[in-house]
Amino acid sequence: MVVTAQNIDKKLHRILEGVSDPEIPVLSIMDMGVVRSAKVNNDNVHVKITPTYSGCPAMDVIGDDITKALKEAGYTTTIELVLTPAWTTDWITTKGRQALEDYGIAPPLDAVTDKEALLGNKQVVKCTNCGSVETRLVSQFGSTACKALFKCENCQEPFDYFKCLK
Amino acid sequence: MKVDLYNYILGIADNSLILGQRLGELCGHGPNLETDIACTNISLDLLGQVRSYYQYAAKIKNDNSTEDDIAFLRKERDYVNVLLVEQPNTDFAYVIVRQFLFDTFYYEFLNELQKSHDVTLAAIAHKSIKEVSYHQRFSSDWIKRLGDGTSESHQKVQAAVNDLFMYTDELFHQTDADIAMIADGIGVDTGLLKANYYSKITKILEEATLQVPEHKYFHKGGKQGIHTEHLGYLLADMQYMQRTYPNMEW
Numbered sequence: 001m002v003v004t005a006q007n008i009d010k011k012l013h014r015i016l017e018g019v020s021d022p023e024i025p026v027l028s029i030m031d032m033g034v035v036r037s038a039k040v041n042n043d044n045v046h047v048k049i050t051p052t053y054s055g056c057p058a059m060d061v062i063g064d065d066i067t068k069a070l071k072e073a074g075y076t077t078t079i080e081l082v083l084t085p086a087w088t089t090d091w092i093t094t095k096g097r098q099a100l101e102d103y104g105i106a107p108p109l110d111a112v113t114d115k116e117a118l119l120g121n122k123q124v125v126k127c128t129n130c131g132s133v134e135t136r137l138v139s140q141f142g143s144t145a146c147k148a149l150f151k152c153e154n155c156q157e158p159f160d161y162f163k164c165l166k
Numbered sequence: 167m168k169v170d171l172y173n174y175i176l177g178i179a180d181n182s183l184i185l186g187q188r189l190g191e192l193c194g195h196g197p198n199l200e201t202d203i204a205c206t207n208i209s210l211d212l213l214g215q216v217r218s219y220y221q222y223a224a225k226i227k228n229d230n231s232t233e234d235d236i237a238f239l240r241k242e243r244d245y246v247n248v249l250l251v252e253q254p255n256t257d258f259a260y261v262i263v264r265q266f267l268f269d270t271f272y273y274e275f276l277n278e279l280q281k282s283h284d285v286t287l288a289a290i291a292h293k294s295i296k297e298v299s300y301h302q303r304f305s306s307d308w309i310k311r312l313g314d315g316t317s318e319s320h321q322k323v324q325a326a327v328n329d330l331f332m333y334t335d336e337l338f339h340q341t342d343a344d345i346a347m348i349a350d351g352i353g354v355d356t357g358l359l360k361a362n363y364y365s366k367i368t369k370i371l372e373e374a375t376l377q378v379p380e381h382k383y384f385h386k387g388g389k390q391g392i393h394t395e396h397l398g399y400l401l402a403d404m405q406y407m408q409r410t411y412p413n414m415e416w
Contacts, residue, residue, distance in 0.1 A: 054293055055214025083218065084289035086296065118303065139200035140304050141207035145297075149200065165296050 007037040012045065012070075019069050022061045023144050026103045029062055033091025036082060045075045050087045052165070053145035089165045104128045105147065106161040114164035118148060127152035128159045171284070172226045173246070173343035174353055176236070177389065178279075179219035180247035183237060184397070185268060186212035187404050188255060197258045204304055205261065211297040218290045238408035242398050243391040246341070250333035252388070252397045256326070259312060259319070263326040266305035270366055271337045273302050274359045283351040306370050313374025320375065327371065328379050335384035337363070 008016065016035055021027045029035055029049075036048045047066055051059045063079040070077045089108040092100070097107040106125050109117060116122040120137050127135050132154035140163075142149040147160040189209035196202025220233035227236075250268060255261050276298055279291035312323040338356045340348070347353030368378050387393065407414060 051214070051293075053211060053214060053297060054218060055210035055212070057210075083293045084285075086289075086293040119307070139204060140300065140307075141200075141204035143203070145207055145210055149203075163300070 006033075006035065007039070008035060009038055009040050009045075012038045012040065015069050015073050016066065019062070019065045022058045022065070024100070024103065024105065026099045027096055029066070031093045031096030031099060033093070033096075034062065034087065035066075040075070043075055044078060045070050046078045046080065048080045048082045050082050050085075052087050056145055087165065089162065092162075100162055101128055104159055106150065106159060108162045108164040111164050111166045117161070118163070125150055125161050127155060127157065129157040130155040167228060168226055170343045170346040171352065172223055173341070174347045175219050175223045175226070175287070177246050177341065177343060178275075179216050179223065180245050181251050181268070181272070182212040182219070183216045184245065184247040184400065185251040185264075186210075186216060187400055188251065188253075188264075189261075191255055191403075192261065201258070208265070208301050208304070211294075211301065215290065215294045215297070218293070222286050222290070234408065238405050242393060242401055245393070245397065245401070246389050246391060247397075248333065248336045249385050249388040249394050250330065250336065252394060252400060253330060253333065254396050257322060259322040259326040260330065262305055262308045262312060263323060263330050265301065266309050266370070267330060267334055267367070268337075269298060269302040269305050270370075271334075271359070271363055273298050274363060274366075275354055275356065278354040278359065282353070287352065309370055309376070310374045313371070313376040323374070324376055327376055331379040332381050332384050334363075334367075336386040336388060339386055339389055341389050 017028050017030050019029045038047045067077040100107045117124050125135050134153040135150050138149040138151050150161050151158045186209045189205045192205045220236045224231045276291045276295040282288045312319040338360045348355045
């Protein structure tokens with residue numbers, strides 16, 4: 001699939017960087033890759049966002065937060081939800097992946113390794129607490145649609161894993 | 167209004183809505199925390215997909231209807247979901263078997279719908295299939311765990327398979343809207359998916375040491391709005407708020 005690049009006006013970058021994911025506050029929506037385009041036309045900004053998961057309740061909040069942040073900068077906003085191309089975890093930036101790990105959520109692996117991890121075939125997900133890969137899948141579904149629940153056999157701590165979506 | 171397209175969209179969306187509602191009933195009532203969360207996560211994915219379908223349907227209807235009107239304000243006979251998805255949460259085995267029989271179909275269906283000439287439907291399919299692949303992994307994994315588990319779990323999951331298998335054939339029935347949309351290159355020709363569906367189901371059931379029932383009689387009617395007695399109760403629960411407080415918003 002061809003992934004269309006983000007198309008965001010330079011002067012909006014800093015403002016949008018300041019809007020964080022309501023479920024994972026350490027992650028900006030820019031690092032998450034949900035903002036696909038943002039274009040200024042006079043004083044109105046047309047922002048296209050794409051949902052991570054179809055039922056993600058955070059999308060409405062993200063739309064409101066963008067509108068609020070842009071209003072503070074003197075813009076009015078039109079939010080458009082786009083479904084295609086569909087969001088993939090590949091769009092999370094390197095900075096975003098690091099932020100996830102620091103926050104205690106193991107960042108997504110590539111599609112093949114992810115499948116092995118979620119089928120419990122291989123111990124590949126690294127514990128965010130102690131770094132051990134001696135981890136065990138507790139549940140393919142976690143506290144939000146995008147996460148699976150793991151437990152570390154080494155330090156015994158439970159932690160979230162951000163599932164690969166491709 | 168494009169009547170066939172509208173009816174076609176409801177034919178897809180109603181399955182997800184009703185199954186989503188059934189799974190939602192398990193919120194706080196799952197057999198353990200992990201499966202409780204899993205079932206409600208799957209429910210959330212399905213309801214999220216439903217919003218995309220109903221928003222599109224509302225646009226086609228073009229009479230100021232909203233997605234909520236379509237979801238909450240129709241009568242029982244106007245819902246065109248298959249009978250399988252309205253079957254009750256009798257026990258965890260029934261929940262898993264119903265999910266497995268549906269996921270396996272829906273995954274194949276979405277795979278084809280991605281090629282639809284209707285760009286909106288293709289986009290929804292493209293988005294949804296990623297989520298449904300997780301659902302399918304979850305339900306087939308549990309089929310194997312229960313089937314190849316204890317004698318108790320084996321017996322319970324076999325009973326559920328025996329009971330629910332007779333609702334599978336309806337997944338492949340084609341309504342007038344289906345036929346019209348297939349002819350236009352918009353709809354999926356489900357007839358072409360049938361052989362592959364049953365061979366996939368058989369393979370996993372056998373892996374789970376379960377018997378594949380040899381049914382000669384299959385139930386149908388949901389796609390024509392003729393439902394089992396279970397749907398009315400589900401709708402009464404689901405529609406209560408909108409019926410009691412018309413036009414309420416959260």
